[in-house]
Amino acid sequence: MTIERIMKVDRKTEEKILEAAEEVFHEKGFDGARMQEIAEQAGINKGLLHYYFKTKDKLFEAIFSVALNRIVSKIIAILEMDVALHEKINMIVDQYMALLLKNPALPRFVLNELNKNPDRFISKHINKDVKIAFLKFVASVQQEINNKKIQPIDARQLFINIISLTIFPFVGRPLLQVVFGADNTEFKQLLVERKEHIKKFINNAIEI
Amino acid sequence: MTIERIMKVDRKTEEKILEAAEEVFHEKGFDGARMQEIAEQAGINKGLLHYYFKTKDKLFEAIFSVALNRIVSKIIAILEMDVALHEKINMIVDQYMALLLKNPALPRFVLNELNKNPDRFISKHINKDVKIAFLKFVASVQQEINNKKIQPIDARQLFINIISLTIFPFVGRPLLQVVFGADNTEFKQLLVERKEHIKKFINNAIEI
């Protein structure tokens, strides 16, 4: 009974911390984030924060690994599926767009931290899974080329294209918004429409 | 004579500082950069650094405005030109790729700082120029659609596509490199080939 209550309280505090840390780290990155701000955001104080996560690095690692996984795992799952190429492409765009619309700051955060410290990737098991999944994608592309369903194309370039068209708007948003003179709601509308646009655009580009 | 010598020395030191600051800021961002490191990189000490640029913010502003300008001004120039649409697209891709291959860290730096502080844009005159230039691009697109040269397409989405396909590989590099299992030289080769790939890809996508 007492233990139950304590565990419940623990869990709740830890969750509050993780939520707060995610928000602050995603927004400001590791260097810009302050333990003070995370504590405030979580409704606790610095002391308690350090009680749960000994160091800033440890807390960051917890947030970053989740974020990286969110970005990568979905791609792996789709790339590995046994469906036709254009289905794969549509699924990547659809599901990725949905993910990013819910977490607009995610790609910027992950890519930036990854650029500052590329080795962070190597430590993960993801590494091999990604490569294997990608090889299945390459095979899909080659098969479609052989069957004269699509034009000859470098599978790596095609992959870059899919990811670029989907992710970039979220990273380049401030730049694009100024160019378009678009406010937040207008730009969001553009992103929603973009899902169908990308699928059609890619299909046009590769069809024979 | 004496004045000349002093001015020459000044100029040289300031240049060394700006070069060092650019390198460090581009690499680590504002929050991650240290005045100490910039001073070392420039071969001077912190005191002298503060003598030339009173504050870190001032020094950053000098670096950032140049970077932003490098990213934006070229696009403006091309968008405003009176050439056929597909020429415009080719020029953007060619010249942008060339710029980014020489400054791979540039887009990540600018976009990240811009995301942390989007208002930084508003203070610039660029703001209006960009919008005007973009309107000329929209007109180009509309004209080609009317003349049945390309398929109907939202000019804003097309613009996003061009920029995405060109810039993203430089921002998403660590992610892509792991997926491909590519080392640095292999990836660079991919980027070089990419110039022609993008132009063909876009052309295929929009042609009638």
Place this chain on the structure above:
DNA sequence: GTCTATATCATGATAGAC
């Protein structure tokens, strides 16, 4: 588990000699 108070250290910035 949670809080307050404090230690420790790094960093941006200044003062002053040369």
Place this chain on the structure above:
DNA sequence: GTCTATCATGATATAGAC
């Protein structure tokens, strides 16, 4: 203009009371 020494602040992290 350039350097050394120092200040002042703010951030991570710890100690100890409750």
